[in-house]
Amino acid sequence: MSDRKKTDKFFSEIMARNKEQEKPIEQIQIGKQLKQIRTKNKLTLDEASKLTGLAKSTLSKIENEQVSPTFAVMQKLATGLNIDIPQLFTAPKKLQSCGRRDITRANEGLSHITSTYEHNLLATQLSNKLMMPYMSRIHARSFDDFGDWIRHEGEEFLFVIEGQVQLLSEFYEPATLNVGDSVYYDAGMGHLAISVSEEDALILWITAQ
């Protein structure tokens, strides 16, 4: 139980580390943002004015930060220019990261052992990633080895590499999975994987948030 707690904390920490790219400060220059969107779409102020129903003088003033647009105006901008409002606030360059690569050799992941699982975190060199892959040897044999459901944000994909696994979950009957079988589920639903084969099963687990 206290072991369970520890594991949970461990995962949330790792996940947080993987995501942190959220927003910068709220010091966004909405005018710059708008101008960039308009010019990128090759629109003149007159055209944008027709599309949004706003006076071109208004658009000009917004773009030059002479005026702070009201929410009503921002809605017109969004529908007229066909952008969703959040886009007006997101930092100009949403620099899609590109070119990273991280190889993990068999049995060389970062190990993390609990009483129920022996986790092997993969691709740990990379932070800010969308998925978190790890290979786990399942020691647990019954629900009681845990004390409570595992529950966290996001979605999970489980693939059986060795042995036989039973996926217990809050809203479904236990499902028995053999080598090659896989299951995709919402991690917010209580879930647990236990070994039911003679030897401890080995699975590949991937979490996304």
Added chain:
Amino acid sequence: MSDRKKTDKFFSEIMARNKEQEKPIEQIQIGKQLKQIRTKNKLTLDEASKLTGLAKSTLSKIENEQVSPTFAVMQKLATGLNIDIPQLFTAPKKLQSCGRRDITRANEGLSHITSTYEHNLLATQLSNKLMMPYMSRIHARSFDDFGDWIRHEGEEFLFVIEGQVQLLSEFYEPATLNVGDSVYYDAGMGHLAISVSEEDALILWITAQ
């Protein structure tokens, strides 16, 4: 080459299907939104006023939709109440889906065959998911079997189940991967996996966007 194109289209379609949950209409009631955030945080107008530096009369008027706040005011709201601006626009309930589950038995995925790969899509019963898992038998033996790099949004995780694989990529030397090895990379970087073992290799591939 035309085969490559087909594959690409196929993937983007699947990915689009998996994501579509974006935004609803831009008919958001920002006042309702704000009131919900404030009450959920158990703040009075006076407290919110102190936190944001806005007059409580202003807050009241915004909440009752008597006034359309300017962007400047929205920034104060965001920093003061410690929310990121997009949150002011997102529909009230961001219903975290919970309780879905989809099992795919070994060799029972949805098959999609090209000249280079034999894909087996997993968990296809579920849409709107963060990850897209598939198992692929790699027929390809060299870069020339493709004609061009594979490149698409998002990140990818590759795990070798059978055989020996070489991951070719735009910015790295080819990497040879054996059973149990895995690699995580940005899919925006040109990439290809080819078999280098006698028999065609089998890999598990997971994409997230």
Added chain:
DNA sequence: GAAAAAAGTTTCCTATAGGAAACTTTTTTC
């Protein structure tokens, strides 16, 4: 390269957002 056209900015006015204080409604205290 001068004239015309297009694109963008500024001016000036009106409509409305933001704030202080008065007021009303709701909740708490005893």
Added chain:
DNA sequence: GAAAAAAGTTTCCTATAGGAAACTTTTTTC
């Protein structure tokens, strides 16, 4: 349940956003 306190709304004023038209700057035409 009356009095006091707290929470929220409305009023009234000032500051500023939004729009039409004049104006300036930039681009295109010949």
